[in-house]
Amino acid sequence: MFPLDLLDGAEESSAPAHRPSSLLDNLNDEQLAAVTLPAGHALILAGAGSGKTRVLTTRIAWLLQSGQVTPGGILAVTFTNKAAKEMVARLSAMLPYNVRGMWIGTFHGLCNRLLRAHHVAAGLPATFQILDTQDQLSAIKRLCKQYQVDEERFPPKQLGWFIAGCKEEGMRPKDVVASDPDTKKKVELYQLYEDQCQREGVVDFGELMLRSFELLRDDAALRQHYQRRFRFILVDEFQDTNKLQYAWLKQLAGEMVGGRLQSSSSVLAVGDDDQSIYAFRGARVGNMTDFVREFDVQHQIKLEQNYRSFSNILDCANALISHNSQRLGKNLRTNQGAGEPVRVYEAPTDLDEASWMVEEIRNLVRQDGVPRQEIAVLYRSNAQSRVIESKLFNAGVPYRVYGGLRFFERAEIKHALAYLRLLENPHDDTSFMRVVNFPARGIGARSVETLQETARAAGCSLSDAVTAVGGAAGTKLQGFVAKIDVLREETQGKSLRQTIERMLEASGLIDFYLNEKEGQDRIENLKELVNAAESFVTQEGFGKDAIALPIDEHSRADAALTQSPASQGLNPGLPMLDVPLGGTDAETGETLSPLAAFLVHAALEAGDNQAQAGQEAVQLMTVHASKGLEFDVVFIGGLEEGLFPHENAASDKGGLEEERRLMYVAITRARKRLYLSHSQSRMLHGQTRFNLPSRFLDELPEANLKWLTAKQPGFGTFTPKFGGGSAYGNGFRAASGTRSSEVFANPVVPPQKTVPGHGITKGITVFHAKFGEGKVLAVEGTGDDARAQINFPRHGTKWLALAIAKLTIVE
DNA sequence: TCGCAAACGGTTTTT
DNA sequence: CCGTTTGCGA
Numbered sequence: 001m002f003p004l005d006l007l008d009g010a011e012e013s014s015a016p017a018h019r020p021s022s023l024l025d026n027l028n029d030e031q032l033a034a035v036t037l038p039a040g041h042a043l044i045l046a047g048a049g050s051g052k053t054r055v056l057t058t059r060i061a062w063l064l065q066s067g068q069v070t071p072g073g074i075l076a077v078t079f080t081n082k083a084a085k086e087m088v089a090r091l092s093a094m095l096p097y098n099v100r101g102m103w104i105g106t107f108h109g110l111c112n113r114l115l116r117a118h119h120v121a122a123g124l125p126a127t128f129q130i131l132d133t134q135d136q137l138s139a140i141k142r143l144c145k146q147y148q149v150d151e152e153r154f155p156p157k158q159l160g161w162f163i164a165g166c167k168e169e170g171m172r173p174k175d176v177v178a179s180d181p182d183t184k185k186k187v188e189l190y191q192l193y194e195d196q197c198q199r200e201g202v203v204d205f206g207e208l209m210l211r212s213f214e215l216l217r218d219d220a221a222l223r224q225h226y227q228r229r230f231r232f233i234l235v236d237e238f239q240d241t242n243k244l245q246y247a248w249l250k251q252l253a254g255e256m257v258g259g260r261l262q263s264s265s266s267v268l269a270v271g272d273d274d275q276s277i278y279a280f281r282g283a284r285v286g287n288m289t290d291f292v293r294e295f296d297v298q299h300q301i302k303l304e305q306n307y308r309s310f311s312n313i314l315d316c317a318n319a320l321i322s323h324n325s326q327r328l329g330k331n332l333r334t335n336q337g338a339g340e341p342v343r344v345y346e347a348p349t350d351l352d353e354a355s356w357m358v359e360e361i362r363n364l365v366r367q368d369g370v371p372r373q374e375i376a377v378l379y380r381s382n383a384q385s386r387v388i389e390s391k392l393f394n395a396g397v398p399y400r401v402y403g404g405l406r407f408f409e410r411a412e413i414k415h416a417l418a419y420l421r422l423l424e425n426p427h428d429d430t431s432f433m434r435v436v437n438f439p440a441r442g443i444g445a446r447s448v449e450t451l452q453e454t455a456r457a458a459g460c461s462l463s464d465a466v467t468a469v470g471g472a473a474g475t476k477l478q479g480f481v482a483k484i485d486v487l488r489e490e491t492q493g494k495s496l497r498q499t500i501e502r503m504l505e506a507s508g509l510i511d512f513y514l515n516e517k518e519g520q521d522r523i524e525n526l527k528e529l530v531n532a533a534e535s536f537v538t539q540e541g542f543g544k545d546a547i548a549l550p551i552d553e554h555s556r557a558d559a560a561l562t563q564s565p566a567s568q569g570l571n572p573g574l575p576m577l578d579v580p581l582g583g584t585d586a587e588t589g590e591t592l593s594p595l596a597a598f599l600v601h602a603a604l605e606a607g608d609n610q611a612q613a614g615q616e617a618v619q620l621m622t623v624h625a626s627k628g629l630e631f632d633v634v635f636i637g638g639l640e641e642g643l644f645p646h647e648n649a650a651s652d653k654g655g656l657e658e659e660r661r662l663m664y665v666a667i668t669r670a671r672k673r674l675y676l677s678h679s680q681s682r683m684l685h686g687q688t689r690f691n692l693p694s695r696f697l698d699e700l701p702e703a704n705l706k707w708l709t710a711k712q713p714g715f716g717t718f719t720p721k722f723g724g725g726s727a728y729g730n731g732f733r734a735a736s737g738t739r740s741s742e743v744f745a746n747p748v749v750p751p752q753k754t755v756p757g758h759g760i761t762k763g764i765t766v767f768h769a770k771f772g773e774g775k776v777l778a779v780e781g782t783g784d785d786a787r788a789q790i791n792f793p794r795h796g797t798k799w800l801a802l803a804i805a806k807l808t809i810v811e
Numbered sequence: 812t813c814g815c816a817a818a819c820g821g822t823t824t825t826t
Numbered sequence: 827c828c829g830t831t832t833g834c835g836a
Contacts, residue, residue, distance in 0.1 A: 080825060108826045132826080205826045240825095281824060381822050386828090403824090444812070604826065624823050646822050662823080685821065686827035818832075 023061055023094065027054075034301045035059045037268070039068070039231075041253075041261075042299040043238075043292055044270040047332045048317070048668035049308030049630065052270055053083075056234055057090040059268065060102070063232055064095065071101030073231035075252065078106055079240055081605045083628070087236075103230070107245055108205055109604055111212040115203075117586035118222060122215045124203065126585060127425050127596055130603035131197075131204040134409065136160055139202070139430050143193055146456060154185065162186050163193060167206030168282040170213065170244045200429050200461065209244050216251035226252055231265050238271030238291070242282040246290065253295070261295050273328045274321050277624060277662050279654070288328065306332040306668075308630055310339020312704040313674050317667045319701045324657045332668070341706035344697065345677040346796065350384075350638075353679045354391040357635050360675065361397060361618055364633060372398060374632035376619040378666050380644040383684065384637060385620050392618065402621035407532070407607030412513065412522040416529055417602055419507045420500065423488045424596050426481075427461035436462075436480055439512035443480065447473035496533045496594045504530075532607075536598050623666040634670035636663075639678040640691035663696045676700075680799040681787075690787050690801040692770075710796060759809060760788055766807040771795045773810055 024032060031051055034044050035058045046052035060076065063069045078084045084105050091099045103110055112130070115122045131139060140156045140163075143149075166176055173191040178184040197203060203211060216223045230252060235241070241249070250256060254263025269291055276285040291297065306314055314332045321327070347353035357377060364370040377388055385401055392399045407413060415438055418431035426432075437443040450473060455465035463484075466477040487506050491499040504510050504526055513519030513526070584591045592600065619631065638644055644663065649655035667674060678693045760766060760776055766788075767773050774792035786802040800807070 106826065111826095130826090133824095208826080278824075280822080383821070383827095440812075442812090606826080622823065643822090648822065658823095683827070813836090814834105816832100816834090819830085821828095 041295040046303040049306045050303035074102040075230040076104045076234040078236040111208040125201040238269040239276040346709040347679040350682040354387040372616040376631040398617040400617040426463040439508045635675045639694040765810040
């Protein structure tokens with residue numbers, strides 16, 4: 001059954017024989033059906049925790065083992081490097097041969113590969129550099145300065161969004177319909193930006209996608225070549241694809257004829273509309289229904305069996321998401337049993353909420369032996385992490401915050417990379433600008449301005465323009481360029497490591513940070529850059545250990561095609577050499593230098609998005625960042641109107657539904673225990689806000705909840721006994737039988753006084769539209785900040801902002 | 812050219 | 827409230 005010829009040329013030919021049957025063992029019926037689908041397009045609706053990645057990788061392995069395709073015929077695309085790596089790792093473990101012949105990667109990674117292979121056809125230099133978002137912004141700022149754009153009216157950041165947005169929609173400047181003068185101006189600047197990038201030989205992320213889409217669209221021979229090659233295309237997280245990515249997939253999959261796709265390949269799209277949380281950055285869930293229609297999808301499979309959570313948690317998730325109207329429809333189920341109820345907590349303030357979390361966490365670790373890294377605290381916005389961090393810090397609980405600057409985005413690393421990029425491409429003006437006077441070498445804004453004008457007049461790069469600048473400024477500028485030139489000479493033929501080390505010396509970066517008082521960390525990072533380069537060289541097989549690619553049947557066929565273009569209708573020199581490093585010129589077979597390849601790597605993969613790993617630590621992250629992860633215990637904090645759902649999203653229905661999906665994602669991260677909390681008051685942007693509990697809390701089934709604070713809509717009417725523990729019920733801490741600490745139970749009781757003008761004073765009874773009648777316990781603040789603490793028999797004690805809450809005084 | 816104070820902005824984010 | 831950026835004065 002196993003086709004031996006697949007092993008031909010593979011270096012692991014001595015690997016133990018695989019029993020194909022083992023591949024399909026332990027799959028449930030839905031998974032098995034998905035893995036063994038016949039050729040043809042298919043949509044897999046994969047619920048959270050339903051074994052999506054497993055299905056995807058097993059499908060590939062099954063296709064290969066059953067001899068339906070060779071590695072060269074597989075294209076699998078993901079959104080993140082992490083997902084791509086995981087797929088490669090799992091496949092390597094499953095298959096007895098090298099997986100390199102397959103195209104597995106991120107959209108951007110594969111686009112890069114395509115553009116490198118066909119850079120001439122794509123109109124790009126072989127060594128084109130990739131701009132990340134920071135680089136793009138500085139390029140735009142530079143452009144705005146040059147054309148004296150009013151940065152008040154056209155903030156560079158917004159221009160960046162505009163340009164990225166256009167590209168995501170597949171639009172060039174000429175395609176944008178501009179009716180108002182502002183849009184016209186933006187389109188004009190978009191065009192100028194494009195010209196500038198082209199001149200400098202750089203592409204931004206959007207350009208990687210758009211340019212390779214256009215390459216496929218406009219070059220029929222090339223397109224058909226890849227269409228023939230990729231028999232099976234698999235797309236992960238399909239609900240997150242944008243318009244352009246979908247169009248790109250269509251180009252690879254076949255030819256559109258009358259709104260339908262004529263295709264000989266099979267596209268397997270895997271996604272979950274309920275986990276679509278990136279509409280704000282251009283993702284189009286609608287691609288799923290478009291896909292079904294345009295690809296005439298015959299097979300749709302739902303993976304609804306969840307292997308992650310207990311049913312109390314899943315019931316909450318299902319109930320919540322059922323409030324959305326725009327759904328393909330799916331219900332998660334488990335056979336793991338009910339598990340513990342979902343715990344809900346109300347805190348008087350955000351500080352108390354954080355204290356409570358920390359206390360719970362300490363008990364979980366101490367008494368239940370939960371590993372700290374199995375506990376996650378999720379929040380809607382990054383600003384919320386501050387309080388939690390400080391409480392964890394004070395309690396001495398190790399924690400790790402996801403988000404923030406990644407390795408290759410750090411200033412010192414960007415500086416170093418800019419020097420390296422100038423070695424590769426002296427015309428990269430963005431890099432030139434970044435380091436021309438860093439470390440300071442007496443080249444001020446004046447000199448740079450003169451240089452820019454000279455360059456513009458001559459229509460050349462900054463580097464080429466230095467000789468035309470006279471005076472002391474000119475001498476200094478020429479000195480800088482000479483320094484780069486010398487460095488380029490010196491590092492010819494040197495290893496990547498030596499090149500970087502030499503650059504760090506010669507640029508003066510190391511010296512600069514040695515003299516900085518806070519420079520030690522930065523020097524550490526620069527050393528880490530050397531390490532990163534070293535391991536890149538080893539992993540990617542540069543240098544002496546370079547691995548020859550296994551040549552499979554498919555690659556041989558490709559090579560044959562290439563050699564007889566006429567008979568196959570291919571352009572001469574339009575070949576499919578397999579490109580191991582994503583940087584091989586298809587025409588000449590020339591590959592990027594280790595340095596150039598490393599720079600691509602740095603741009604495409606900004607590194608880990610988390611603080612230092614190592615010790616067992618509680619995980620803090622936004623809900624967005626938690627997608628795809630799972631934990632034994634999950635806390636979701638700040639479940640308040642205005643925060644979650646976020647106020648900016650709550651106005652329109654689509655926005656609210658996306659917020660709800662976000663909540664759905666958050667809930668489904670938990671395996672065993674889920675905590676939900678909200679606070680009556682919260683410090684945000686320097687102001688105390690009094691938020692109502694999130695509507696999402698009301699959308700959860702009461703049967704699956706356990707209120708830790710004494711309020712349960714429609715249930716108990718008792719008020720919390722602050723300061724004691726007894727009001728919190730039994731089994732609060734089910735596993736240990738102990739009670740949570742008293743820390744949380746002390747609300748901040750503000751000085752009690754009467755606020756003039758509201759007529760609301762301590763002791764009176766008021767009526768609230770939602771909470772009913774309640775007794776005023778305290779009043780504080782003035783004006784818009786005025787608020788009252790009110791005890792509602794049915795809903796507990798709350799702080800309400802008098803400016804917002806509509807209260808009437810009951811006599 | 813540098814340092815400091817005022818001003819600004821503050822959902823979510825991968826590549 | 828708080829981190830980042832800008833602008834001004836020395």
